[in-house]
Amino acid sequence: MEIVRKISLFVLPCVVFLVAIIIMFGKKNYFSSFLQGAKAGFKGSIALLPSMCALIVSVSMFISSGAERVFASFLAPAFDKIGVPSELFPLILLRPFSGSASIATYEEIISLYGADSFIGICASVIMASSDTVIYVICMYFSATKIRKTRHAFPVALFISFFCVLLSCIVSRLFLNMI
Amino acid sequence: MIGKCFGILCIISVIFAIFTGNLQGLNDGILEGASKSVTTVISLIGIMTFWNGVMQVLMDAGIINKLSKLLKPILKFVFPRAFKENKGANEITACISANILGLSNASTPLALNAIEKLNEDRDSDKATNDMITLAVLGCACFSLIPTTVIAIRIAQGASITYEIIIPVWVVSGICMLLGIILSRIIGKISGDC
Known part of the structure; x- marks a missing residue:
């Protein structure tokens, strides 16, 4: 486990090291590439603010009004049976629909229950391993006149459901090991 | 999609808070949420800027x-x-x-x-x-x-x-x-x- 943990610490520095080598010894002026990308990233994250503001307010309302607790407690027996904490319900609900809505929910869950708690780790793994299924599939087929996507939705939705289950199992193992 | 997510969550919350008399909590939720969105986005700006730059170099290379x-x-x-x-x-x-x-x-x-x-x-x-x-x-x-x-x-x-x-x-x-x-x-x- 210690080795795996060390590897995980190496990933990010290795990528940065590789980029530094490219910038130092590359044939082109790669630092201008860096600046160009960084500028796009900066603009992109600033552009997130208006929709994030709306969504974080709505998620915060949903949780602080007590509605989330009531829904979650309805679902708690079923969630308990499959080993998923019911606190994750808003994230599981919104994840397939919208990226910014799920970031907003994820942020709210992390700040409520703690980033290093079982719930926080589960939410992080779900957030990183699954995607906005409905948005992605609609997007991919939008340029063509394909309307019958056959088993694309059932398979993708099943995988994101499976991803939630697996995230909770793996997070539990991970927390026991660390 | 974003608009629908926003709309549904807000409508459910307001109706729910009125029926359970939890309007104080809801008010706090709105104000806290709005200010929290700024800190969330600001905490993302740094890594997004840097990481996009890194990825652009890798892409161009x-x-x-x-x-x-x-x-x-x-x-x-x-x-x-x-x-x-x-x-x-x-x-x-x-x-x-x-x-x-x-x-x-x-x-x-x-x-x-x-x-x-x-x-x-x-x-x-x-x-x-x-x-x-x-x-x-x-x-x-x-x-x-x-x-x-x-x-x-x-x-x-x-x-x-x-x-x-x-x-x-x-x-x-x-x-x-x-x-x-x-x-x-x-x-x-x-x-x-």
Whole structure:
């Protein structure tokens, strides 16, 4: 486990090291590439603010009004049976629909229950391993006149459901090991 | 989609708070949420700026092409028809490489290209098996470095930050494999279009 943990610490520095080598010894002026990308990233994250503001307010309302607790407690027996904490319900609900809505929910869950708690780790793994299924599939087929996507939705939705289950199992193992 | 998510959550919350008399909590929620959105976005700006710069260098230096070359022999089995007819194979590998690196800005246009290529000379409104596999992989792809999640965890003062990569690799890897297997099996049973 210690080795795996060390590897995980190496990933990010290795990528940065590789980029530094490219910038130092590359044939082109790669630092201008860096600046160009960084500028796009900066603009992109600033552009997130208006929709994030709306969504974080709505998620915060949903949780602080007590509605989330009531829904979650309805679902708690079923969630308990499959080993998923019911606190994750808003994230599981919104994840397939919208990226910014799920970031907003994820942020709210992390700040409520703690980033290093079982719930926080589960939410992080779900957030990183699954995607906005409905948005992605609609997007991919939008340029063509394909309307019958056959088993694309059932398979993708099943995988994101499976991803939630697996995230909770793996997070539990991970927390026991660390 | 975002508008609908926002609308539904707000309507449910307001009605709920009125019926349970929890208006004080709801008021706090609105104000806290609005100010929290700023801190969330600000905590993301730094890593997003840096990471996008890093990825742009890798992209300009041709790293997507290199990863594509590595992936091509494997993807031959995942997208048999595209590779056999040599239609859209390059776009598919580039798209999946970008997805693995977490370059969603680059992967979506590549996916659209790939699907258009796969759809050339066809007059059906049904998706082919290869298109479906690509769409499933667009939703369930191995995630090498989950930057957004790491950035939010650091901003929230987590002590487990980079180590989150380990469970993410396990889960996203298994989900990707399962996605490929399921979409191939169902495609095989129902026949191609």
